[in-house]
Amino acid sequence: MKSITFGQFYPSSSPMHRLDPRMKVILAILYIVCSFLCQSTAAFIALLVSSVLIILLSNIPAKIVLRSVRPILIIIMITSLINVFMVKGEPENLLVSWNFINIYTEGVFNAIFIVVRIFALVIGSSMFLTYTTTPIMLTDAIERLLSPLHKLFKLKVHEFAMMMTIALRFIPTFVDEADKIISAQKSRGMDFNSGGLIKRAKAFVPVLIPLFASAYHKAIDLATAMECRCYRGGDGRTRMTVLKLKPRDFVAFLFMLLLGVGVVLLNRVPFLYVM
Amino acid sequence: MNNEENKIPFIKTQDLCFSYEDNGKSIEVLKKVNIEIYKGEYVAIIGHNGSGKSTLARLLNMILEPDSGKIFVDGKDITDENLTEDEMFDVRRRIGLVQQNPDNQIVATIVEEDVAFGPENLGIPSAEIRERVDKALEIVGMTQYARYEPHRLSGGQKQRIAIAGVLAMLPECIIFDESTAMLDPKGRKDVLKTVKQLNEEKGITVITVTHYMNEAAMADRIIVLDNGQVVAQGTPAQIFENERLLNACSLDVPQCTAVALGLKKLGYNLNGDIYDIPSCTEAIGKLLADTN
Amino acid sequence: MTEKNVKLSLQDVSFTYAKGTPHEMKALDNVSLDIYADTVTGIIGHTGSGKSTLVQMLNGLIKPESGRVLIDGEDVWAKPKEITKVRFKVGLVMQYPEYQLFEATVKEDIAYGPKNLGLSKEEVAERVKSAAAFAGITQDIMEKSPFELSGGQKRRVAIAGIMAMHPDVLVLDEPAAGLDPAGRKLILGGLVRYQRMTHCAVVIVSHSMEDMALYCDDIIVMENSKPIMHGTSREIFTQEERIVNAGLDVPEVTALLKSLRENGFDIPYGVYTVDQAINALHELLKQKKRKGNN
Numbered sequence: 001m002k003s004i005t006f007g008q009f010y011p012s013s014s015p016m017h018r019l020d021p022r023m024k025v026i027l028a029i030l031y032i033v034c035s036f037l038c039q040s041t042a043a044f045i046a047l048l049v050s051s052v053l054i055i056l057l058s059n060i061p062a063k064i065v066l067r068s069v070r071p072i073l074i075i076i077m078i079t080s081l082i083n084v085f086m087v088k089g090e091p092e093n094l095l096v097s098w099n100f101i102n103i104y105t106e107g108v109f110n111a112i113f114i115v116v117r118i119f120a121l122v123i124g125s126s127m128f129l130t131y132t133t134t135p136i137m138l139t140d141a142i143e144r145l146l147s148p149l150h151k152l153f154k155l156k157v158h159e160f161a162m163m164m165t166i167a168l169r170f171i172p173t174f175v176d177e178a179d180k181i182i183s184a185q186k187s188r189g190m191d192f193n194s195g196g197l198i199k200r201a202k203a204f205v206p207v208l209i210p211l212f213a214s215a216y217h218k219a220i221d222l223a224t225a226m227e228c229r230c231y232r233g234g235d236g237r238t239r240m241t242v243l244k245l246k247p248r249d250f251v252a253f254l255f256m257l258l259l260g261v262g263v264v265l266l267n268r269v270p271f272l273y274v275m
Numbered sequence: 276m277n278n279e280e281n282k283i284p285f286i287k288t289q290d291l292c293f294s295y296e297d298n299g300k301s302i303e304v305l306k307k308v309n310i311e312i313y314k315g316e317y318v319a320i321i322g323h324n325g326s327g328k329s330t331l332a333r334l335l336n337m338i339l340e341p342d343s344g345k346i347f348v349d350g351k352d353i354t355d356e357n358l359t360e361d362e363m364f365d366v367r368r369r370i371g372l373v374q375q376n377p378d379n380q381i382v383a384t385i386v387e388e389d390v391a392f393g394p395e396n397l398g399i400p401s402a403e404i405r406e407r408v409d410k411a412l413e414i415v416g417m418t419q420y421a422r423y424e425p426h427r428l429s430g431g432q433k434q435r436i437a438i439a440g441v442l443a444m445l446p447e448c449i450i451f452d453e454s455t456a457m458l459d460p461k462g463r464k465d466v467l468k469t470v471k472q473l474n475e476e477k478g479i480t481v482i483t484v485t486h487y488m489n490e491a492a493m494a495d496r497i498i499v500l501d502n503g504q505v506v507a508q509g510t511p512a513q514i515f516e517n518e519r520l521l522n523a524c525s526l527d528v529p530q531c532t533a534v535a536l537g538l539k540k541l542g543y544n545l546n547g548d549i550y551d552i553p554s555c556t557e558a559i560g561k562l563l564a565d566t567n
Numbered sequence: 568m569t570e571k572n573v574k575l576s577l578q579d580v581s582f583t584y585a586k587g588t589p590h591e592m593k594a595l596d597n598v599s600l601d602i603y604a605d606t607v608t609g610i611i612g613h614t615g616s617g618k619s620t621l622v623q624m625l626n627g628l629i630k631p632e633s634g635r636v637l638i639d640g641e642d643v644w645a646k647p648k649e650i651t652k653v654r655f656k657v658g659l660v661m662q663y664p665e666y667q668l669f670e671a672t673v674k675e676d677i678a679y680g681p682k683n684l685g686l687s688k689e690e691v692a693e694r695v696k697s698a699a700a701f702a703g704i705t706q707d708i709m710e711k712s713p714f715e716l717s718g719g720q721k722r723r724v725a726i727a728g729i730m731a732m733h734p735d736v737l738v739l740d741e742p743a744a745g746l747d748p749a750g751r752k753l754i755l756g757g758l759v760r761y762q763r764m765t766h767c768a769v770v771i772v773s774h775s776m777e778d779m780a781l782y783c784d785d786i787i788v789m790e791n792s793k794p795i796m797h798g799t800s801r802e803i804f805t806q807e808e809r810i811v812n813a814g815l816d817v818p819e820v821t822a823l824l825k826s827l828r829e830n831g832f833d834i835p836y837g838v839y840t841v842d843q844a845i846n847a848l849h850e851l852l853k854q855k856k857r858k859g860n861n
Contacts, residue, residue: 213668538852563851
């Protein structure tokens, strides 16, 4: 029960783990932009190579990486199939023609490109963010990156980040609590496992109401605790840990820019197929 | 005890009243409570569940506002309408509160981040926060857990983190609101040891709200609250002597005191204070030695 | 009460949490013990000694890794699908049970368990009434929402909810934790009265040696995932040293007498309640006086 780890964070001290979380958020966004810039076979090959490099730099086992791709496998398959069958290319590029089915070279390439692009998107976001950055660091990074918005548009950036922090803090507590309540109601003869859908849904009422009541009490206690410790919102607040960009962060940023420029240049290389 | 006559009390309440609404009925929780707490004292406020002791604790650092009556901290009226927000936060900084449920008062997902929460709110420079956090964790003996996630700690450890969180704000007084009630004996011992050490070595004024008599026995002075009113005040020895009053307040005396009082009732003459094991051993031992 | 009937027994039961992970933790290690019918049994041991696991093992919330749990001589895991029936025979009141209340009124909440047993309306009403009486719940709060009650009242409603299921064995994990002296007396005294009337087996897990000494007939001491002592309260508290060695406290009176003994007085062993202590000291003083007069 005590061993719940939230999110997909994979502890390690790889180069990717050691990057500043703010830089990782920026890199993730840039990487996604790069993947959308790709238009030629050469550019997509570069994207694929960069994905593999990123995985290697993150020191995450391939098995775990693939696990993050698995949930969207069906989406990848369907979109690529739609591309294969639906894209209408130049008549001279017709590959297969059978009854109403016409497959063009363009369709096949588009399908492959989409697979590579989605793969890169998933790898980009999970390697830079979820796998190598703890949820709390991520929240922190987003708060600090967005803090200029607070000054410009009066956006409640700190408050939002505080809510995220508290949610992350209390999820394990609530999981424990739910476990206890389920055990308690089972002892009173609650049955989750029989009856139709409605009956089963109803069986959860004795769990949800106490859980809600307990959340309410916790919220009041927590509010008191925060008041006692002089919490008064984000204004005038300082932080114990000051994030400082290190040379490696700038190196990573430079490489990402290089990838972007490279992709744009490679888009002009007439190799195999260009969109 | 710094209970000298012309000294200003650190905290003083004057005819403090508090009530809340329940289904249209007004329920009086505190009725004209007058107490004084002196700097460096260790005071226990005892009373049964619902006697108003937790409400009193929350009034002393302005988490709740009284209906009427005044509270003075260092001679300054903190119930004054003209009290600025900064002054109010300063009162909360000086008078910290540790609550009952160890799970519900930890804000951050990492121990040291949580301890830093108070100083961060106060706008302390980063480097100083770091120093304060390390110091506070050292005082409560939790340095090695600095990078832990709070939900992996035991109840007693969580309470000591909560204490560190208050200490990092450099308070002058800490209120413990039944802070040991949900702990196992080991956690309770560890927390009580920390509390005693804070009072004796760091000179922090301690107000502990409890219904455990052996915890109250550790205090310099006990205030008995019943039905929203102060019904008795005195040293543990003075309070525990009056078993009938405590029983009337749905409270007990510690078992060792009960034994000594039982012997008294049988007509034996016991001299000296009787409030914890050493003092009762001495009193009963003397009786045994003198009888022959 | 010379011959005791075994109601529930554990035979060579072991259990490990999170087996095969770095968080692996042995909770019960080859435990064999008997819980007797018509007895209030106390289980003591510090956090992590395995007593919470033991409690959940008793009513089939946790399945033993190896070994058997027997009720009236029958293996409770013989038919895993019918484990709910075991939960009806062994009622469990978990720690801080006030958090399990959910119905609109106290009455309905106490009735939740009996209703799950499939009893008739009249029977349910009857059981709710008698359980409420044992738990010290007065008529005036029966129609109130459980969320309006004080902590102690909520706790008693939760306990009544299990009592109303008429289990053969009633197991309670820290039933008096956090309550004031009056609240503790009300709950623990009520439990003993309930046991004497129904002659069922009651098992109480607690950290409070004073409460154990006062209310339990038998005591089991757990240490390092194993029971290390099992006997009557008198037998257990006579062996002060072993309890202290297990890292546990003795009742405060016992500690007081121990302290007197260490000061060179000849104080009898096996004293664990206030009344016993007063009597023992009174006797001693009378003897001394007699000797002195001679």
